Amino acid sequence: MKLITAIIKPYRLDEVKTALQEMGVDGLTVTEASGYGRQRGHTEVYRGAEYRVDLVPKVRIDVVVEDADADAVIDAVVRAAQTGKIGDGKVWSVPVETVVRVRTGERGPDAL
């Protein structure tokens, strides 16, 4: 199994969610996050004083899938989140040792 983590622009969340649902991904976790990549932050002006805001609001999506589905899921997230402009975010995956469904105690891919 793989844990796929995506950091995306908040306004692309609906598209990404829909794309994952259409692929049959049954569950995901969404977190409000903030950070920066190469685009750095933005500038705000209050009474003429400029403030450099380094951390930009982002949404983080975590989803665990079977190894065979991982590449397709990553591609789907990228397609749905992409605007082509700076600040679109990142997607990465890491191997997952085990998953347990708390309600039933099922383990491994059955728990997904």
Add this chain to the structure above:
Amino acid sequence: MTLAAAHIDTGDTAWLLAATALVLLMTPGLALFYGGMVRTKSVLNMLMMSFVSIALVTVVWLACGYSLAFGDDVADGLIGGLHQAGMAGLGPSDVHGTVPTLLFATFQLTFAIITAALISGAVADRAKFGAWLVFVPVWALLVYVPVAHWVWGPGGWIGQHLHALDFAGGLPVEITSGASGLALCLVLGPRLGFKKDAMRPHNLPMVMLGAGLLWFGWFGFNAGSAMGATGLAAAAFLNTLAAGCTGLLGWLFVEHKRDGHPTTLGAASGAVAGLVAITPSCGTVSLLGALVVGLAAGVVCSYAVGWKFKLNYDDSLDVVGVHLVGGIVGTLLIGLFAEKAMTGGAEGLLYGGGLAPLGRQLLAVAAVAVYAFAVTYGLGKLLDKVMGLRASEEQEHTGLDLTVHAETAYDHGVLGHGAPVGASSFVPTAQKVNTQA
């Protein structure tokens, strides 16, 4: 003193009753205006500094402030006597002009309240609350009361000897609060992280709401200062609206040219700057004068708020840049735009009055600014020595809301929900007392 038997005019009294309530509303409005501009960790403290000013100034005003400001002069136009301390001898049938004296005293009280509250903007996020509770009443008696006597009191030297004009309080309200704010923020020193950390306004809609309430109340402030339901009140009312509008437009114009974006904070600040400047002049200048006064204040103040970064004084919410500078602009422009139809005699430079009126306005501005700055600086230093004027570094860093008031303004949870379950629990007071016993 009028020779005819004093007589209460019901129309004048009705208007002044309403105007008094309007002016009082400005202080909660100011609390929101300021509160939105600070960070989340000290917003309640900001609101509290204004609210306690209402209570503190009212008590000292009734005890002796009113008598010292508006009682018969006892020192060559410098201060009134104590004959009416505790509002002694004043009842429902006493008359001041055409309104009950008790109403006149209450109307004037609301001015003293907001002037003290205005200073809090210069010391946001770091003043020791206990020291503020002492500062406000003492400051009201040492600074506001004498200046009000000079300008409006019977025999006051600025109003009745120098004959400088100030219709609704450019000198006692705007310039004293601005000069005092400067003095107090110098005594206190800058906030931790001044010029380093981003100290963004945490709630701009709150700032806009506060500005709206201030503007609404300002009609009572300025048009009420006509002391009656008269044509002059109507003219002052219209001038107040006009100057607020051109102040707003002037500030936005500068922002558009200088920063590239017209901001909500700029709109709110520009309107307030225009209103500040028209305060002394609303009952003395023509409508054209009012439009110019507002525009000048909007433009000048939008630059003046940047001085603190160059000169290194942390006037956190720009009491100096908006109230001192705007007050000076408005008070001086009377010397140019005073019109006979409004003043009943005096005329400004542009209406053939020569340079003398401008000189009188300048002298009054300088005297009041220097007096307010000097006395406040001395009072601030004294309080700092006796009880400490500044919150501890830890309190300031954590936020005054939690450390001073044991409250937080907002329940910050994940995705808009409340705090996570188990993050806090309810401890009934009784139980707390028992466990301590």
